[in-house]
Amino acid sequence: MNESEFIAALRKLPLHPGARGLEDDCAVLTIGGETLVITHDMMAEDTHFLSHADMADVAWKLLAANLSDLAAKGAGPIGVLLGHSLGSDDARFLAGLDEGLRTYGVPIMGGDTVATTGTSTYGMTAIGRAAHLPVPSRKGAQPGDGIHVTGPVGRAMLGFEGDEDHLQAFNRPVPRLAEGIALAPHVSAMMDISDGLLLDCWRMAWVSGVTLAIDSAVVPVASRPRMQECMRWGDDYELLFTAPEGAALPVPAFRIGTVRPRGSAPLLLDEAPLADPANLGYRHG
Amino acid sequence: MNESEFIAALRKLPLHPGARGLEDDCAVLTIGGETLVITHDMMAEDTHFLSHADMADVAWKLLAANLSDLAAKGAGPIGVLLGHSLGSDDARFLAGLDEGLRTYGVPIMGGDTVATTGTSTYGMTAIGRAAHLPVPSRKGAQPGDGIHVTGPVGRAMLGFEGDEDHLQAFNRPVPRLAEGIALAPHVSAMMDISDGLLLDCWRMAWVSGVTLAIDSAVVPVASRPRMQECMRWGDDYELLFTAPEGAALPVPAFRIGTVRPRGSAPLLLDEAPLADPANLGYRHG
Numbered sequence: 119m120n121e122s123e124f125i126a127a128l129r130k131l132p133l134h135p136g137a138r139g140l141e142d143d144c145a146v147l148t149i150g151g152e153t154l155v156i157t158h159d160m161m162a163e164d165t166h167f168l169s170h171a172d173m174a175d176v177a178w179k180l181l182a183a184n185l186s187d188l189a190a191k192g193a194g195p196i197g198v199l200l201g202h203s204l205g206s207d208d209a210r211f212l213a214g215l216d217e218g219l220r221t222y223g224v225p226i227m228g229g230d231t232v233a234t235t236g237t238s239t240y241g242m243t244a245i246g247r248a249a250h251l252p253v254p255s256r257k258g259a260q261p262g263d264g265i266h267v268t269g270p271v272g273r274a275m276l277g278f279e280g281d282e283d284h285l286q287a288f289n290r291p292v293p294r295l296a297e298g299i300a301l302a303p304h305v306s307a308m309m310d311i312s313d314g315l316l317l318d319c320w321r322m323a324w325v326s327g328v329t330l331a332i333d334s335a336v337v338p339v340a341s342r343p344r345m346q347e348c349m350r351w352g353d354d355y356e357l358l359f360t361a362p363e364g365a366a367l368p369v370p371a372f373r374i375g376t377v378r379p380r381g382s383a384p385l386l387l388d389e390a391p392l393a394d395p396a397n398l399g400y401r402h403g
Numbered sequence: 404m405n406e407s408e409f410i411a412a413l414r415k416l417p418l419h420p421g422a423r424g425l426e427d428d429c430a431v432l433t434i435g436g437e438t439l440v441i442t443h444d445m446m447a448e449d450t451h452f453l454s455h456a457d458m459a460d461v462a463w464k465l466l467a468a469n470l471s472d473l474a475a476k477g478a479g480p481i482g483v484l485l486g487h488s489l490g491s492d493d494a495r496f497l498a499g500l501d502e503g504l505r506t507y508g509v510p511i512m513g514g515d516t517v518a519t520t521g522t523s524t525y526g527m528t529a530i531g532r533a534a535h536l537p538v539p540s541r542k543g544a545q546p547g548d549g550i551h552v553t554g555p556v557g558r559a560m561l562g563f564e565g566d567e568d569h570l571q572a573f574n575r576p577v578p579r580l581a582e583g584i585a586l587a588p589h590v591s592a593m594m595d596i597s598d599g600l601l602l603d604c605w606r607m608a609w610v611s612g613v614t615l616a617i618d619s620a621v622v623p624v625a626s627r628p629r630m631q632e633c634m635r636w637g638d639d640y641e642l643l644f645t646a647p648e649g650a651a652l653p654v655p656a657f658r659i660g661t662v663r664p665r666g667s668a669p670l671l672l673d674e675a676p677l678a679d680p681a682n683l684g685y686r687h688g
Contacts, residue, residue: 119493121516127494131501134482134510145484145512147530150435158484158513158528164520197419199430199443201486201526208404209412216416225419227430228443231406235449236521241486243443243528245432 138255141325143187143309146253153248155193159183163206163237173207174214175289176240179353181218183312184244185293186355190310191253192302193246194295195222200229201241222295250302254359258307259326261379263360266371268297271315271356272340272348284340291355298357300368308359313352314399316385320392322358323377323384330360331386332375352400423540426610428472428594431538438533440478444468448491448522458492459499460574461525464638466503468597469529470578471640475595476538477587478531479580480507485514486526507580535587539644543592544611546664548645551656553582556600556641557625557633569625576640583642585653593644598637599684601670605677607643608662608669615645616671617660637685 119127129140136146144157159180163169167176181198188195200215202208219225227245259265277288294310301308307326311318315337323330339348360377361367383391385398392398404412414425421431429442444465448454452461466483473480485500487493504510512530544550562573579595586593592611596603600622608615624633645662646652668676670683677683 119489121489121518124487124489124493124497124516127497128485128511128514131497132504132508132510134512136482137510137512140511140513145482147481147512149439149481149532150437152435154434154439156484156512156528156530158486158515158526160486160515160517160526162488162517162519162524165518196432197421197430199441199528200413201443201445202409203447203524204404204406204409208409212409212412212416219417223417225417225422226413226425227419227422227432227441228425229413230443230445230526231409232445232447232524233406233450234447234522234524237519239447239486239488239517239519239524239526241443241445241515241524241526243441243484245441247434 142256144191153251153253155188155191155246155248155253157184157187158241158243159187160239160241162239173210177211177214178218178290180240180242181215182291182293182355184242185222185295186310188244188246189293189295189298190308190357191248192250192298193248194299195224196245196247197225197227199227199243202229202231203234203238203240204231205234206238249299254302254305254308256307256309256322257325259322259328259360259377260306261328261377262363263306263377264363264373265330265360265375265377266373267356267358268294268371269356270338270340271311271354272351274353275347275351276340288353291353293355294357297369301359304365304367305359305361308357311354311356311358314350316349317395317399318358320385320395320398327380329378329381329384329386330375331378334388337374338372350399427541429476438536438538440473440476440531440533440538442469442472443526443528444472445524445526447524458495462496462499463503463575465525465527466500467576467578467640469527470507470580471595473529473531474578474580474583475593475642476533477535477583478533479584480509481530481532482510482512484512484528487514487516488519488523488525489516490519491523534584539587539590539593541592541594541607542610544607544613544645544662545591546613546662547648548591548662549648549658550615550645550660550662551658552623552641552643553579553656554641555623555625556596556639557636559638560632560636561625573638576638578640579642582654586644589650589652590644590646593642596639596641596643599635601634602680602684603643605670605680605683612665614663614666614669614671615660616663619673622659623657635684
């Protein structure tokens with residue numbers, strides 16, 4: 119099975135109402151009058167990082183990817199649980215994790231370690247507290263809404279390629295926690311851009327039952343000549359959101375298009391319909 | 404690093420108060436007047452299961468191991484998040500997971516999937532609601548308490564070896580959820596026996612600062628001639644607990660010894676001190 123087939127099959131199992139049909143980045147759990155936001159992300163050697171990567175960066179990115187999911191739901195982190203494969207440079211992994219935890223003020227709550235015989239896989243569960251209700255979802259973009267991103271895409275791509283100016287963007291991505299919390303009351307839909315802007319726009323449009331019309335000329339990219347690649351590369355962790363026309367946004371953001379009623383395709387790029395999510399971004403598995 | 408070294412180093416990172424110093428099976432999170440119990444367990448190919456294993460059994464055991472941790476804290480499950488490596492028999496994995504979820508009335512809340520190039524690693528986070536406060540801990544055994552187990556140890560070992568009568572014990576272990584909830588108000592310390600009775604007794608004694616004196620003649624074992632092995636093999640998922648002398652226990656349990664003030668070793672087996680946890684059970688990593 120590929121990832122899409124697996125998730126489709128998983129949807130037939132008993133689902134918690136807070137699972138949001140497995141269509142969102144996080145689960146939402148209302149308990150004791152509070153609302154928790156819970157996410158689990160994994161990173162696998164060869165798929166998400168290479169064996170010669172600095173394990174401090176791998177740990178940072180594992181944390182950042184999880185916190186980015188909380189950010190996209192407007193949640194502040196409470197803590198994380200770590201699923202750790204022993205055997206790589208564990209001391210460097212712990213150093214990078216420590217740095218990330220202290221940077222974002224997040225404590226470890228628990229976890230598990232395993233010895234693996236092959237490549238290493240790391241997992242993390244992040245638990246946050248929703249700062250605003252309802253918790254923003256991917257599903258909620260309305261025709262007429264503006265489409266926005268919090269920053270440029272393609273920086274991680276350039277960093278991956280060795281561009282000194284963008285190494286940090288690739289190795290130490292920044293989860294947009296403060297932005298997510300500030301934006302939550304103003305958005306109709308929100309998610310983080312982990313797998314590529316166009317693919318994530320397609321996904322938001324798909325679950326919202328609308329069309330996202332993107333104007334590439336105004337998409338903030340790290341490299342204008344390589345705009346098409348920038349819009350398809352992942353790992354930038356900016357926030358993608360829609361908000362009613364004229365909404366007073368509390369943080370700087372770039373307007374990249376407008377939501378329309380569902381047309382011939384979930385995504386229009388410069389008016390060209392993109393019906394198939396293949397080749398729009400990075401798809402794991 | 405081995406597992407003990409890694410966890411020792413992890414303890415130096417920022418820890419949540421509910422992490423219980425990483426000395427317990429679960430984290431405890433009090434939120435809005437409710438108390439959640441959260442655990443994360445992993446299973447790795449070659450370490451926890453062989454590549455030819457029925458993936459339905461692997462999924463069941465992953466779920467059972469997580470639910471068993473909740474059971475040991477007297478918590479009822481709310482839901483689970485799955486970290487899944489694609490590429491083995493995913494359909495069988497889902498079938499076994501589905502069966503387990505329906506058996507224990509537990510829904511999926513979310514998760515992640517990854518493509519891996521080597522061996523497969525699976526993770527699960529289980530979230531439960533504490534049925535009794537304070538949430539039982541490994542730390543709390545008091546001199547004079549009786550030491551008890553909810554059932555025999557060694558059944559999984561015989562099942563692993565192919566004994567028809569015990570195949571289910573190995574392939575489809577049963578988390579003692581109802582027993583854990585019933586016992587929670589009565590115990591001074593509780594944990595599940597996942598890595599071997601003697602090793603887990605040693606651990607409980609260690610964190611409680613006491614000595615557990617075990618009388619092997621009264622330990623319920625699946626095979627009396629192989630008693631020593633039965634007490635060292637893992638995967639049985641019975642509950643180990645201590646309770647004040649004369650406590651009216653709400654479920655059947657086997658008294659296997661008595662807690663004493665810390666003596667020359669954390670563990671006494673038939674009065675022989677066992678100071679070193681090596682060779683007492685199954686240690687991953």
